[in-house]
Amino acid sequence: MFGIVRPCSHRLGAHLKAEWMAHLCGLCLALRKDHGQFARIVTNYDGLLISVLTEAQAGPVSGGRRIAGPCALRGMRTASVAQGEGARLAAAVSLVLASAKVRDHVADRDGLLARRPVAAAARRVAAGWGRAGERGGSAVGFDTRVLVEAVDRQIGLEALAGAGTPILTVTEPTETATAAAFAHTAVLAGRPGNAQPLAEAGRLFGRLAHLLDAVEDQDADAASGAWNPLTATGTSRAEARRLAGDALHGIRLALREAEFADGKLVHLLLAHELRRSVDRAFGGGPACAAHQPGPYTPGPYVPGQGAPGQGAPGQGTPYFPGAPIPPRPREPRGFLPGCGMFLLLCCSCQMCCAGEYEGPWSRQKHEGCCRDCDCDCPCDGCDGCDGCDGCDCCCPCDGC
DSSP states (O other): OOOSOOOOHHHHHHHHHHHHHHHHHHHHHHHHHHHOGGGGGGOOTTTHHHHHHHHHHHOSOTTSEEEEEEEGGGTSEEEEEEOSHHHHHHHHHHHHHHHHHHHHHHHHTOGGGGSHHHHHHHHHHHHHHHHHHHHHHHHTTOOTHHHHHHHHHHHHHHHHOOTTOOHHHHHHHHHHHHHHHHHHHHHHHTOGGGHHHHHHHHHHHHHHHHHHHHHHHHHHHHHHTOOOHHHHHTOOHHHHHHHHHHHHHHHHHHHHHSOOSSOHHHHIIIIIIHHHHHHHHTTOSOOOGGGSOOOOOOOOOOTTSOOTTTOSTTTOOOSOTTOOOOOOOOOOOOHHHHHHHHHHHHHTTHHHHOSSEEOTTTOOEEOOTTOOOOOOOTTTTOTTOBHHHHOOSSOTTTTO
């Protein structure tokens, strides 16, 4: 999965988590149904926003949900998933943008794509995804040429950009592409009056996506010599943070102008979780309380076995007597061993249902995405909200 809006299940609450998973699985199954099994690899967290926006405007409709069969990533359980034009548009947009991303990596000769045979295969895959996305977009009345043209324009702008070039000149193609996709959800939902505010929200979301991707990749791009918009244009992180803050505020204002049948999930994802994504990218903001380690409680001090913090005599350990010694950090796995572990985690459903599992490559601890847990109300700091008392749009604490 990739994308900038990656909500923590602790903050969604049971109802909104079920809704979010319905759109995620709906996007995955729409890709499989319309474009084949391999297309499911482009399932991403940001793409499902298209499906969420469509349903939020249209409200519950007949045939908008179906019961999907057992899936290994759901612990071989059935589930109610979203279907219809919103999911199909999300699939088409995801394919076109994934195609563009692959072509961009091929052009930059990133990693294995520096090898000609691998690059040639990647170009064929990208071309196939582009054609599939075009067919899928046409089926729901969306012209994907605006996305393709934006991507082509992006390549030219990056070639010309240099020190002093405004960073917003570089983000413009991404803004145009996402604005078109967001606006078309109003057409699908039968709310043409929402097209303009949602186009504005999409434009600013595209700006944020481009900026956050640049911030997160800047150090790695510098190490590998890859092109990065912040480095190339000489834009400071402080300026990028200011632009990101302005975009967040603009998205909230745009969403207020749109009419929704049920805007709870939209507000949670595009107001609260998007703000957390910005904080995460720039290294600030509170983390989910449920993911914080508990306080260390030392064992009792035993006379004659050393002072607290010094360990028992002769042991040379800084730990308290009887306290467990934490294991040494483990080295990350290589690419192929990590792929094998990824398959094992998927087939055993640990990535979906385990309380905690070890990342296939990083070996860092992660939580299964379907695990239920309680967390703090996400409304803190929301414009127009006062914790759980004043927010009538997104708080999952109702009835808690």
